[in-house]
Amino acid sequence: xxxxxxxxxxxxxxxxxxxxxxxxxxxxxxxxxxxxxxxxxxxxxxxxxxxxxxxxxxxxxxxxxxxxxxxxxxxxxxxxxxxxxxxxxxxxxxxxxxxxxxxxxxxxxxxxxxxxxxxxxxxxxxxxxxxxxxxxxxxxxxxxxxxxxxxxxxxxxxxxxxxxxxxxxxxxxxxxxxxxxxxxxxxxxxxxxxxxxxxxxxxxxxxxxxxxxxxxxxxxxxxxxxxxxxxxxxxxxxxxxxxxxxxxx
Amino acid sequence: xxxxxxxxxxxxxxxxxxxxxxxxxxxxxxxxxxxxxxxxxxxxxxxxxxxxxxxxxxxxxxxxxxxxxxxxxxxxxxxxxxxxxxxxxxxxxxxxxxxxxxxxxxxxxxxxxxxxxxxxxxxxxxxxxxxxxxxxxxxxxxxxxxxxxxxxxxxxxxxxxxxxxxxxxxxxxxxxxxxxxxxxxxxxxxxxxxxxxxxxxxxxxxxxxxxxxxxxxxxxxxxxxxxxxxxxxxxxxxxxxxxxxxxxxxxxxxxxxxxxxxxxxxxxxxxxxxxxxxxxxxxxxxxxxxxxxxxxxxxxxxxxxxxxxxxxxxxxxxxxxxxxxxxxxxxxxxxxxxxxxxxxxxxxxxxxxxxxxxxxxxxxxxxxxxxxxxxxxxxxxxxxxxxxxxxxxxxxxxxxxxxxxxxxxxxxxxxxxxxxxxxxxxxxxxxxxxxxxxxxxxxxxxxxxxxxxxxxxxxxxxxxxxxxxxxxxxxxxxxxxxxxxxxxxxxxx
Numbered sequence: 001x002x003x004x005x006x007x008x009x010x011x012x013x014x015x016x017x018x019x020x021x022x023x024x025x026x027x028x029x030x031x032x033x034x035x036x037x038x039x040x041x042x043x044x045x046x047x048x049x050x051x052x053x054x055x056x057x058x059x060x061x062x063x064x065x066x067x068x069x070x071x072x073x074x075x076x077x078x079x080x081x082x083x084x085x086x087x088x089x090x091x092x093x094x095x096x097x098x099x100x101x102x103x104x105x106x107x108x109x110x111x112x113x114x115x116x117x118x119x120x121x122x123x124x125x126x127x128x129x130x131x132x133x134x135x136x137x138x139x140x141x142x143x144x145x146x147x148x149x150x151x152x153x154x155x156x157x158x159x160x161x162x163x164x165x166x167x168x169x170x171x172x173x174x175x176x177x178x179x180x181x182x183x184x185x186x187x188x189x190x191x192x193x194x195x196x197x198x199x200x201x202x203x204x205x206x207x208x209x210x211x212x213x214x215x216x217x218x219x220x221x222x223x224x225x226x227x228x229x230x231x232x233x234x235x236x237x238x239x240x241x242x243x244x245x246x247x248x249x
Numbered sequence: 250x251x252x253x254x255x256x257x258x259x260x261x262x263x264x265x266x267x268x269x270x271x272x273x274x275x276x277x278x279x280x281x282x283x284x285x286x287x288x289x290x291x292x293x294x295x296x297x298x299x300x301x302x303x304x305x306x307x308x309x310x311x312x313x314x315x316x317x318x319x320x321x322x323x324x325x326x327x328x329x330x331x332x333x334x335x336x337x338x339x340x341x342x343x344x345x346x347x348x349x350x351x352x353x354x355x356x357x358x359x360x361x362x363x364x365x366x367x368x369x370x371x372x373x374x375x376x377x378x379x380x381x382x383x384x385x386x387x388x389x390x391x392x393x394x395x396x397x398x399x400x401x402x403x404x405x406x407x408x409x410x411x412x413x414x415x416x417x418x419x420x421x422x423x424x425x426x427x428x429x430x431x432x433x434x435x436x437x438x439x440x441x442x443x444x445x446x447x448x449x450x451x452x453x454x455x456x457x458x459x460x461x462x463x464x465x466x467x468x469x470x471x472x473x474x475x476x477x478x479x480x481x482x483x484x485x486x487x488x489x490x491x492x493x494x495x496x497x498x499x500x501x502x503x504x505x506x507x508x509x510x511x512x513x514x515x516x517x518x519x520x521x522x523x524x525x526x527x528x529x530x531x532x533x534x535x536x537x538x539x540x541x542x543x544x545x546x547x548x549x550x551x552x553x554x555x556x557x558x559x560x561x562x563x564x565x566x567x568x569x570x571x572x573x574x575x576x577x578x579x580x581x582x583x584x585x586x587x588x589x590x591x592x593x594x595x596x597x598x599x600x601x602x603x604x605x606x607x608x609x610x611x612x613x614x615x616x617x618x619x620x621x622x623x624x625x626x627x628x629x630x631x632x633x634x635x636x637x638x639x640x641x642x643x644x645x646x647x648x649x650x651x652x653x654x655x656x657x658x659x660x661x662x663x664x665x666x667x668x669x670x671x672x673x674x675x676x677x678x679x680x681x682x683x684x685x686x687x688x689x690x691x692x693x694x695x696x697x698x699x700x701x702x703x704x705x706x707x708x709x710x711x712x713x714x715x716x717x718x719x720x721x722x723x724x725x726x727x728x729x730x731x732x733x734x735x736x737x738x739x740x741x742x
Contacts, residue, residue: 088677090726095701120701249635
């Protein structure tokens with residue numbers, strides 16, 4: 001019975017969205033990648049501009065038996081960024097992989113990029129399916145302001161378009177507001193904030209409308225290494241937890 | 250002088266890159282994987298070549314564990330090379346070479362375009378023993394030269410495991426294994442050729458005999474072949490050919506290769522009539538292991554920019570004298586490669602007529618014709634000692650449901666300094682309905698991957714004063730949680 005419930009939970013969440021929002025940063029910031037510095041968020045934004053390596057673990061809805069592992073990696077050559085990663089969702093009766101490849105280019109504050117995803121899911125190894133999806137993104141930064149336009153999972157049921165803006169409330173506090181439109185799901189507004197307490201510790205907070213969900217997290221940074229823990233609530237299910245270890249170069 | 254060579258060997262480029270940069274862009278692993286073990290073994294012997302005394306001992310700990318050892322000793326004009334594989338049974342191939350002319354033991358040979366022995370890129374020659382579990386000629390081989398004339402004499406006799414049907418040979422595997430029956434194989438061959446500046450021309454007489462007949466029609470226990478071969482280098486052009494006569498029927502393979510500045514091209518044509526392939530001949534065609542076919546292939550490569558290279562190729566193969574089969578089966582490929590001091594990026598696309606694969610894997614159904622393969626590989630040096638690399642492939646077969654599609658993804662992070670090379674990687678593959686043949690760095694040269702699985706891998710190599718020690722670990726993260734440990738020790742002096 002418990003296994004059946006877990007499967008229903010898995011199937012009730014849009015699969016691509018499920019994989020996309022699995023990083024610790026996306027959990028803490030409700031997917032507002034415009035204020036994210038995490039390599040893991042190349043999975044949800046084609047116009048990230050960080051280089052590094054990230055290992056992430058996500059426990060969705062604190063459900064036992066469902067584990068999401070991911071590895072993300074990004075390098076840059078001048079203004080060109082190349083990122084790749086893989087998210088692996090494992091359950092005894094169900095598994096999915098979401099490898100992706102991103103290329104983006106930044107020219108004087110204007111960035112544009114594309115990401116290709118190859119999603120594979122299988123039920124008990126017997127019934128398997130592939131699906132391709134593509135993301136496109138555009139981002140513009142001017143002094144301390146930025147705007148980001150994204151189209152995720154183009155041509156899929158989970159297709160989502162979003163427009164986000166970001167600004168600094170103070171030198172150490174960034175805030176972002178985003179409007180997310182889905183073809184087959186309710187539109188959402190998301191608000192997020194990133195506060196740098198000192199050189200070692202940062203705090204994150206976010207909120208999403210429809211369904212109303214809160215996200216929060218903290219990051220401990222030492223030199224080029226950082227450890228991020230995040231939690232995100234759900235109105236009906238238990239909270240999701242995520243943790244990520246990152247190194248930047 | 251030996252130290253730089255040793256360093257080069259110790260920290261050679263990952264096999265992933267080797268696989269991606271193979272000059273032959275229109276080969277299919279499904280048709281060539283049986284040669285993978287011998288090629289991997291030749292790589293081992295090449296790595297031992299600069300040393301007078303060298304050995305490599307490998308322990309492969311897994312469900313089906315085994316030990317593999319290779320040895321090379323050279324003293325004055327005597328060289329001993331050999332390998333042993335110890336499993337439930339012990340398999341081995343060993344040769345002693347005297348004055349670089351005489352071989353006693355197991356050997357391989359190259360000659361012409363591969364109609365009788367392996368395909369040669371230059372004049373005929375004798376090679377190192379193959380993988381310990383592979384069959385090879387066993388006996389005496391002489392390679393003699395007098396002025397411009399050379400002669401290659403081979404006398405071989407060995408007992409091969411075979412499967413019998415009604416007392417006749419129905420299966421004769423290339424590798425040694427335990428069958429209830431065996432057959433004695435005897436081979437005698439003499440090749441004579443004249444070589445001068447830039448060309449050689451010669452002829453071969455070959456006889457092969459088994460003490461049992463073959464179940465398959467057209468296969469005889471006594472086989473005699475007469476072959477003519479030649480090669481000429483004419484400036485930018487290189488021409489080579491071999492024609493073999495068997496039971497009054499002629500078969501032909503030719504090649505034209507040209508290199509001019511930034512442009513390279515190679516054309517091959519093969520016509521093989523009813524032809525019983527000799528025991529150690531090369532595969533007759535790139536797209537088929539059968540006779541009564543003709544095949545034409547073209548490959549070209551151009552250096553577009555200093556760091557950017559474009560390769561493309563196509564091969565067409567058709568059966569002779571059959572109205573029912575499609576006229577031509579084709580496989581074509583295109584590859585773009587960028588490489589500089591720190592970075593490597595490569596993408597390729599292959600289009601394959603599915604009937605080519607269905608001859609190998611019966612799980613392919615023959616409703617819709619095309620099979621696509623996308624491959625991408627990249628690596629980047631990060632800072633001084635760190636590197637990342639990834640390689641991925643996606644196989645797509647035209648069907649309404651993509652159940653016969655498959656994907657493979659490998660991502661690694663490496664650290665290296667003068668003594669250490671450490672690598673951490675993970676590999677994911679999904680291939681529900683067929684096995685993907687993926688080249689790797691095992692002694693077999695490939696692995697066959699099916700279902701869907703995820704595996705983490707770790708590798709450590711340490712340079713010793715007298716060689717190198719390598720440890721590789723692989724752990725599957727899904728049932729049946731397969732694990733393997735490879736320990737390799739190279740002793741070099």
